Amino acid sequence: MSAHGVVERPGPFCTIQDLGRRAGRRAGLAPGGAMDQRAYLWANRLLGNDPGAAALEITLGGFALRFAVETVVAMTGTGCAATLDGVETGAWRTMRVRPGHLLRLGYGTTGMRSYLAFPGGLDVTTAFGSASAVVRDGLPGLLGRPLRPGETLRWRAPDHRCPVRRVPDELIPPPPDSLTVSLVIGYEWGEFSRAERDQVFDATWTIDPASDRTAIRLVGPSLTTGPRVLDSTPLVDGTVQVTGDGLPLVFTRDRPTIGGYAKLGSADPIALDALAQARPGTPVRFVRADPDVLRSALARRESFFRITSCPRTPVSAP
DSSP, X not given: OOOSEEEEEOOSEEEEEOSOXXXXXXXXXXXXOOSSXXXXXXXXXXXXXXXXXXXXXXXXXXXXEEEXXXXXXXXXXXXXXXXXXTEEEOSSEEEEEOTTOEEEEOOOSSOSEEEEEOTXXXXXXXXXXXOOOOGGGTOSGGGSSOOOTTOEEOBSOTTOOOOOOBOOGGGSOOOOSSEEEEEEEOTTGGGSOHHHHHHHHHSOEEEOTTOOSSEEEEESSOOOSSOSEEEEEEOOTTEXXXXXXXXXXXXXXXXXXXXXXXXXXXXXXXHHHHHHHOOTTOEEEEEEOXXXXXXXXXXXXXXXXXXXXXXXXXXXXX
C-alpha cells in the first residue's frame, strides 16, 4: 500500500503513542502512552478521532514530514515553531495539507513535546491492545523503537475533511516556568521521619536532566532516613518513589510494573501533563492533595474528551 506521508527527519525522539497499553502488565510490559495526555487528546478531538487513536509524539522538535496525499492533520503541544511549506503555522489547531507539502518543526526553547494527529489515527500494528512504543520492552517494529528517517506512515481516513478548528486560547496551557504538584499520601508515607515528611512540602525541587519517559527525576534535599528498599509493590503513573540516593522520582508512562523503594505516594495525574512539558531545571513544589477534588477533575476530563471506558491512567481536566 502506498504511503500517505514520509518522515524526512524524526528529530531526537519521535514515537507512536496512544492512551497506553492496558494489558501486558502480567508480562512485565510498561503501559506507555502519550506523556502529555491533555495535548494528545486535544489533537484527536480536533479531528473528530476516537480519543485513543494513535498519533505521533515529537520530543524537542527537529521533525519533518512530507505529505503524499491531500488531507487535514492536527498539531498540539508546546515549544516548537512549525512551518508548512515554509509558511509559519501555529499549534493547537488543524491544518490542511496537499501532496508534496512539507511540515517542519524546529527546535523549541520552551516545552518538550508536540503531538501530530491524523484522520482516523495512524494505521499501525498493535500489541496487547495498544500502538504505544516503549523502547526498553523490545516489542517488534515501531512498538519498540523511535521513528527513523524515511519511515512511511499511513492513516486510517486520508480522505477525511473537517473545518479548520482551534483550541480556545483559554484552554491552551502555557509552557511551565514552575510547577505545583498535588501529592496523594501513600501507605508507606509513615516510613519516613517527621522532619523528612515536612521537607517534602517545604522544599523546592528541580527537574533533573536525566528525566525521561520512565520517570521525572527531582533534585533537592536528600530524604535519607526512610527505608531504601521494601517489598516490591505495584506502581502506577505518578507514583513518587525515593531511591537509594534519597531523591524522589515521579514515574510516568514507561514506568516499570513494580518497584521496591520506599514511596511517598502518588502525584495528581493532572500534573503529569505539565511535568511532561517541563524542561530540566524547572522548579517543582509538592502540596497535599484533596482526593475529592482530584476525582472531580478527572471525571470532567473523561466526560469532555468522551472517554467512555476507563483508560489505563485517569486523565486530567481540559
